[in-house]
Amino acid sequence: MHLARVIGRVVATQRVGGLEGVPLQWIQPLDEHGQPAGHARVACAVVSTGPGDLVHFVDGREGALACPRPFVPVDAAILGFVEAAEVRGTHLARSD
Amino acid sequence: MFLAEVIGTVVSPVQHPALDGERLLLLRVLQPDGSPAAETRIALDRAGAGVGERVLVVDEGNSGRQLVGRKDAPVKTVIVGVVDYVTLDGRLTYDALH
Numbered sequence: 001m002h003l004a005r006v007i008g009r010v011v012a013t014q015r016v017g018g019l020e021g022v023p024l025q026w027i028q029p030l031d032e033h034g035q036p037a038g039h040a041r042v043a044c045a046v047v048s049t050g051p052g053d054l055v056h057f058v059d060g061r062e063g064a065l066a067c068p069r070p071f072v073p074v075d076a077a078i079l080g081f082v083e084a085a086e087v088r089g090t091h092l093a094r095s096d
Numbered sequence: 097m098f099l100a101e102v103i104g105t106v107v108s109p110v111q112h113p114a115l116d117g118e119r120l121l122l123l124r125v126l127q128p129d130g131s132p133a134a135e136t137r138i139a140l141d142r143a144g145a146g147v148g149e150r151v152l153v154v155d156e157g158n159s160g161r162q163l164v165g166r167k168d169a170p171v172k173t174v175i176v177g178v179v180d181y182v183t184l185d186g187r188l189t190y191d192a193l194h
Contacts, residue, residue, distance in 0.1 A: 001138040001173040003106070003122065032103055032124055032136045046170075047110050056108060056120065056138045058170050062157045066112055066170035079170060080111025085122060087104035088147065092122075 003085060003092075004029045006053045006078070010042050018072040025049065025078065027057060034085075034092045043076035054082040099126045099179060100153050102145050106138055114169035121145060121175065123153065130182070130189045139173040140164070150190055152177035 008026035023045040031037040046066045049055050055078045057063075064070055066077035085092040104122035108115070118140045125135040137153070142163050145151045153175055154160070160171035182190040 001140075001171075003136065003138055030136075031134075032122065037134075037136070046112055056106060056111075058172050060157060060172060062160070062170040062172045065157075065168055070168060077170060079115060080108035080120075082106055082108050084107040085104060086107075087122060092104065 001056055001058045001079070002029050003082065004043075004055055004057055004078075006045075006049050006051050006055055007040060008051055016073060018069040019044070019067070019074070022046070022067055022072075025051075027055065027076070027078065029057075030054075030092075032087055032092070041076055043078050044074050045078045047078060047080055049078055049081050054085065056080050056082055097152055097154050097176075099128075099182070100124060100137065100139075100151055100175075101126055101132070102147050102149050102151055102175075103136075104147060112170055114164060114166050114171060115140070118164075121147075123151070123173075123175075126150070128182075128184050128189070137173050139175045140171060141175045143175045143177050145175050145178050150179040150182075150192065151175045152179060 063077035100123035
């Protein structure tokens with residue numbers, strides 16, 4: 001499970017069955033300094049989040065388990081909105 | 097499983113129901129000699145860990161689901177132990193008491 005920032009939305013109306021109505025968002029994983037770490041990726045948003053938000057996400061098979069229907073071809077899902085992440089007393093980053 | 101240092105806390109008031117009531121901590125992944133790997137993780141704390149401690153972490157979904165007690169929990173990274181000491185090639189590389 002990782003920290004990330006939502007950087008955009010992806011709209012794809014025509015998609016495989018089971019994923020109807022699940023928002024897709026671009027997320028940029030972050031390191032412990034709040035700086036980008038690795039490639040941005042597309043994740044299903046199972047909680048209400050949007051661009052600028054700090055979030056945590058899960059990758060792999062568990063991404064699909066977070067979706068309303070768990071047998072879907074998904075490999076990343078935003079699990080939560082992060083209000084604050086603190087590293088040794090200093091706020092790492094905040095949602096915009 | 098791997099070892100990590102707890103470096104911070106994560107407050108997430110809106111999240112998947114399987115994570116309700118769970119404590120989330122920010123981790124820096126460590127190499128066997130104790131030096132940091134260039135990776136961070138967020139984990140559920142099931143071992144009562146605190147910031148600054150070294151912990152044993154499982155990063156596998158089935159284990160995570162067992163710990164949470166829900167077959168459908170989208171959980172992968174869980175702190176399962178607090179490390180007392182570590183040796184590598186017969187040499188002490190970490191001791192929680194010193």
